[in-house]
Amino acid sequence: MTQDLSIVELDADDPAQVDAAFTLGNAAILADLPDFPPNCRYEHDVRVRVPLPGAQRHTFLAYRGAEPVGVAVLDLPDHDNLDKALLDVLVPKQHRRQGVGRALFRHAVDFGTARGRTSVMGFSVLTDEAGTPIGAAAPFAEALGLSNKLLDVRRRLDLSSADDAALDRMLAESWPKAAGYSTVQWGNTPPPELVEDLALLDSSFLEESPMGELDLEPEKVDAERLRSASAVRAQYGSRRYETGVIHDATGRVVAWTAIRVAKTIDWHAWQLITLVHPEHRGHRLGLITKLVNLSTLRAQEPSVRIVDTFNAEVNAHMIAINEAIGFRAVDRWANWQTSVS
Template sequence: MSITITSFDGADRVAVDEAYRIGSTANDVDLPDFPPFCRRRFDALIHTPMPGTRSLWALARLDGVPAGYLQLDLPQLDNTENATAELVVHPDLRRRGVGRALHEYAARLLREHGRKRVVAMAVSALPGGPARSAAGDAFAAATGAKSALAEVRRRLDVGGIDRVALRAALAEARPRAEGYHSVCWQGTTPQEYVADIAHLDGRLLMDAPMDDVQWEPEQVDADRIRGNERALDARGRRRYHLGMRHEASGRLVAWTLLDVGASADWHAFQQITIVDPAHRGHRLGLIAKAENLHHLLTHEPAVRVIDTFTPPATATWWRSTSSSASARWTPGPTGSSPSDGHSRYCSRSVLRHDGGHDGDPASPVREARRHPQPCADRDHGAGLLVRLSRISQPPGVRRDRRRRRQGRLRGVPRW
């Protein structure tokens, strides 16, 4: 058997098409309840990367047949010793050395670019959950990757929402949020809020559980937010935002995001939800998520399920919110998510390679699982982290966003 690996970019349409077909087939096999592998998103990953990110792509052929591809993202603004990776092998051509060859190729590139860690994601099955491919975990173990962060994909069945109970939960929460009001918008953030969104976005990795993932908070400003929006617009993400505005200061102090991809109108990802530490304890997170759910469903009536990825440590919080909102978030199948970035009892884990490199939808996910990669995901999926002894990839925290239309609504239609 002969394995060849060649780099490619967006100008090589044949290679792009071959890589897309590999990714689409792997998605259907490994994540059967996920939306179809989105061609628009895939092309945008190549042509319109996130700001401050350099992307390297390579295609592997086995005896001349396209067999796998590699995507390496090299942060340029922060985390300059880290990288994220997505390594995908066609399901029919696994266990023939293609993944190992791509791994060795990636390790060489990572060392050439001074990277010490690489993060990736892989799918795993949860105890008592649906069967999932063990290929990602087996490959990670064979390359010396270590599990650094586990996340569980949870799925909301929109048809199971008890709207009467949800209205009651909101009525109970709103008195604690006196002095705050909600604002919502679609797509591009209104200019008056972009600085506050940058502040909240920059706090995400400060507040989120990272376990053994060595990933520093990103330095986010208004220009970076605008660059992220352009990249997410190119990917076709229809984004629905809701913020909580502090009336005394005029600042947005809480923010949540739901988004829908171009390949499936029945599926959404719950992406970021964050409350500024100085304003916690007012039920702002619950109010924002519940009202944004209504915002989404008003404009996307075809949505049937919403996936999200959360660390197992947040299980108590999820039970609390699910009960108060009467929304059934059930653990779901895990896997790499395009949540740019989750299902019945599934989970994902981030694997780390030290001395080497650490990955997005390629991160190892422990099935119980998106995330959703929703996203971002950022892009969203399972995670695998490896140290530079071999490879590692940073956690899949990208979020796909697509500009739909700009506009702000003071207040949100009530349930």
């Protein structure tokens, strides 16, 4: 079945290839996770030309004859993690178990090893909350020699049934523990005077997050990279809602959270990074930033009904905050990794 397969690197100037990558990726994801937000077409079309700073992106398409049957997206970090290759292989249901995934994996890994990468990583759903397997990523990854180094859980907040009075009460009860701190909010572009502090917090993210057995260096984020990432994301058309906490005595940013809404998916938002500087923990700053940010999201994006977020299964503090807000576990995800040469 695999003899007639051919694999090409996506040409951003070929509209049929750009379209195939979008259609195959969405079909593969939504087949296993019908509740998941689809990828945003607008963002996809820009991103094939303008990748996020910090990694080179290579997208490969598998064809059987003239028919596109699978896609692989390979990110090669270029600021840090220079030995890593981050890979996503996506094959729609009707083309599975015919060797397409394996061929794409081999092709992308060979491409990475030829460029000095010795460790390949992937992220995929494993089971629902009750432990029932979802999709085929686990047997696929295991067949290719990867193992799960860190378990993540996706949690979902349904804003249509959120208890507004309880959230307001929680925020009011939290502020007395946070005397001497105040919040600051922005959208796609961070205020210039905060960028240095935000880059420091961002760089500490992996250092501060539980990493299990995953071998991943903390990202090197400096002010310039943060500024250029914001500028690129703005081109993707997504809207960001961000809240920081300022330590009034020093004027430094000591906590930060972000939510993003894709341009064409109006019902869904991703709750992203939340960080509190280690020296400023214990003042409810994590809960406060998240609640303040969420309330801005709700005021600005009345059609957003669902917010999803990922946490490492062992990240007890962040999970406690999310559960208090009303996020509930939906499914479990694996961070796959193996050495390659």
